[in-house]
Amino acid sequence: MLQAQGLSKRFGGLQALSDVSFQIRQGEIYGLIGPNGAGKTTLFNVLTSLYIPESGTCTFGGQALTGRKPHEIAALGLARTFQNIRLFGNLSAIENVMIGRHIRTRGGVLGAVLRTGATRREETAIEARAHELLDYVGIGHRANDVARSLPYGDQRRLEIARALATEPKLLALDEPAAGMNASETVVLRQLIEKIRADGITVLLIEHDMKLVMGLCDRVLVLEYGKVLAEGRPAEVQRNPKVIEAYLGAGAAHDAQTVPGGEA
Ligand SMILES: Nc1ncnc2c1ncn2[C@@H]1O[C@H](COP(=O)(O)OP(=O)(O)OP(=O)(O)O)[C@@H](O)[C@H]1O
Numbered sequence: 001m002l003q004a005q006g007l008s009k010r011f012g013g014l015q016a017l018s019d020v021s022f023q024i025r026q027g028e029i030y031g032l033i034g035p036n037g038a039g040k041t042t043l044f045n046v047l048t049s050l051y052i053p054e055s056g057t058c059t060f061g062g063q064a065l066t067g068r069k070p071h072e073i074a075a076l077g078l079a080r081t082f083q084n085i086r087l088f089g090n091l092s093a094i095e096n097v098m099i100g101r102h103i104r105t106r107g108g109v110l111g112a113v114l115r116t117g118a119t120r121r122e123e124t125a126i127e128a129r130a131h132e133l134l135d136y137v138g139i140g141h142r143a144n145d146v147a148r149s150l151p152y153g154d155q156r157r158l159e160i161a162r163a164l165a166t167e168p169k170l171l172a173l174d175e176p177a178a179g180m181n182a183s184e185t186v187v188l189r190q191l192i193e194k195i196r197a198d199g200i201t202v203l204l205i206e207h208d209m210k211l212v213m214g215l216c217d218r219v220l221v222l223e224y225g226k227v228l229a230e231g232r233p234a235e236v237q238r239n240p241k242v243i244e245a246y247l248g249a250g251a252a253h254d255a256q257t258v259p260g261g262e263a
Helices: 040-047 070-076 093-104 108-114 117-137 152-164 182-197 209-215 233-238 240-247
Strands: 002-011 014-024 029-033 055-060 078-080 170-174 201-205 218-223 226-231
Touching (some): 029 040, 029 182, 093 152, 152 170, 218 233, 218 240, 233 240
Parallel strands (some): 029 201, 170 201
């Protein structure tokens, strides 16, 4: 479904990604992990065309992603959330989701501003769908609350609802559990499983190792911008290189436990 081949990205003298290749298969939950600064967000930004790589290609459903505008990426079926929540803080929850939906409508954002007859009808349908999505992520009762007044965990779920409003085939989540407590994380896990069960492929960056290892079908481990390991969670957890990267040199020899906690 998504194919990255030989991606490299440099910031000045810093090689943030070097020769990164991987494939995400349709229907899987694919994890992206690595210590701080490993290049995870940079990789997300390259995949979603916020950054242009110096070399390498990425394709989604056979179509090139590199160099496309954000709305083109969304129209292809790739949606994302951000590590630092990017909601319209002054707008209500429902309005935030409706904005996500507009890229899928004929009238588009301009039509929504001008409010022609056709767009008014569309608007009613969009609002109904936005309510469904808020219910889907579990914050239907917050529809009219201003986004910035929502508890942190609800803001993260609102971001997911907004991304889902673009009807993605692949949903990329950048640290969705960051700042969540244990019970919020359990609910998040159920939500991600539900999203996958409904046919959406998931790419997940996450520091919460328990969540990653429990949820993902396969995991890609980055370190210093390079692929350190890839495979099923159980294999990756046993990989001495991964254990060293997380716990420090020497740890692999006596590690009986999985790398855990904050990376
Ligand atoms: N826009 C930028 N300009 C310069 N350097 C950058 C930029 N974005 C990222 N970097 C650097 O690239 C490296 C990879 O950063 P990146 O944010 O991709 O890592 P990460 O794995 O997502 O880290 P974290 O887990 O802390 O979010 C880091 O050394 C970072 O400082």
